[in-house]
Amino acid sequence: MSRARILFGEHSTQRPAIEAGLDAARFEACFTDFDNATDATPFALVVPLSIPQVAPARNAAARAERTDGRRRAVLPDDEQVAMADDKLLFHRRLTDLGFGELLPALLSDGEVRYPYVLKARRGDFGQGIRIVRSPDDEPDTLPSDSFRQEAVEGSDEYVLHLLRVDGRVRYRLCYRYAMGASLTVRGAVDRPRSIEPADDAPAIGPCTAILDALGFEGTCCFNYKLTGAGLRLIELNPRFGGSLVGDIDGYLAAHLAALAG
Known part of the structure; x- marks a missing residue:
């Protein structure tokens, strides 16, 4: 039985875990930036591992699909x-x-209800998020790209x-x-x-x-x-x-x- 070749995006922490856990008898892992995945690169599935990789992975899948009509992934638009x-x-x-x-x-402007979460609109792995437990935890200025939410x-x-x-x-x-x-x-x-x-x-x-x-x-x-x-x-x-x-x-x-x- 041939192995399915999987085109993953590069990721510094997830790549080692995938390589360690993947059943090498069933799947072959290949890590790429997707932009270099051409029609000559045979693969069964594309798997982006971060948000910036989704669009180029979708494009790589579409290029491959045009060669034989087979879908290579379902990705959000x-x-x-x-x-x-x-x-x-x-x-x-x-x-x-x-x-x-x-x-x-959501907490409205001027509403005080401790504790609350000060949350950046974008970010992964806890970036830009802090718990404000009391007035002592309040930032001097509210970051421009953030909002306040009930904890x-x-x-x-x-x-x-x-x-x-x-x-x-x-x-x-x-x-x-x-x-x-x-x-x-x-x-x-x-x-x-x-x-x-x-x-x-x-x-x-x-x-x-x-x-x-x-x-x-x-x-x-x-x-x-x-x-x-x-x-x-x-x-x-x-x-x-x-x-x-x-x-x-x-x-x-x-x-x-x-x-x-």
């Missing part, structure tokens, strides 16, 4: 990426679609990875991150004490409904917490999430099957 990558725009879009009760409340209590954070193709969820994987403290910013500073598979039952219905309402196609991951008031969404990342490498073979098999079927 530019509008979907821009909407989900902008945390404030995402909040407003979901509110307009009727999902506002799932979101932490969500809870020491556990969840991530739900989803692949939606042709209007159907074709792959799902959920993890629980035990942070060890209620108010943290998971990322470069606050690391989880443990990561383990989790039941996605509380989130799969609402998250699927959101993707349906958005018409989102491709790979994404929702970050959320479970509170006494129910599910609270933190953000939607319109890309391959880092913890997806924990089941890289399952994800690749499901993506290839979705493209074939």
Whole structure:
């Protein structure tokens, strides 16, 4: 049986994890910038690993598809990426679609309610996000590209990875991150004490409904917490999430099957 050649984007931390976890009997990993992937480069699937890679990966897939008509990936379009990558725009879009009760409340200008989250509109891995617990934590000036949002209590954070193709969820994987403290910013500073598979039952219905309402196609991951008031969404990342490498073979098999079927 021939191996499926997978064209991944370059990524300094995810590449070693993918290479270590990939079933080399089933898949061959190739890492590239996508712009150099020509029609002469045979591959079965393209997988961007960061938001800037999505557009060039889509272009590389389209070039390959023109040679034989076979799809090489399902990726969100530019509008979907821009909407989900902008945390404030995402909040407003979901509110307009009727999902506002799932979101932490926005704080209006002059409203003081500690603790709250000061959040940059764009950024990965906790960049540009801080917990403001008291007046002593207030910044001297509010960063221009930021907004204030209600802090969500809870020491556990969840991530739900989803692949939606042709209007159907074709792959799902959920993890629980035990942070060890209620108010943290998971990322470069606050690391989880443990990561383990989790039941996605509380989130799969609402998250699927959101993707349906958005018409989102491709790979994404929702970050959320479970509170006494129910599910609270933190953000939607319109890309391959880092913890997806924990089941890289399952994800690749499901993506290839979705493209074939």
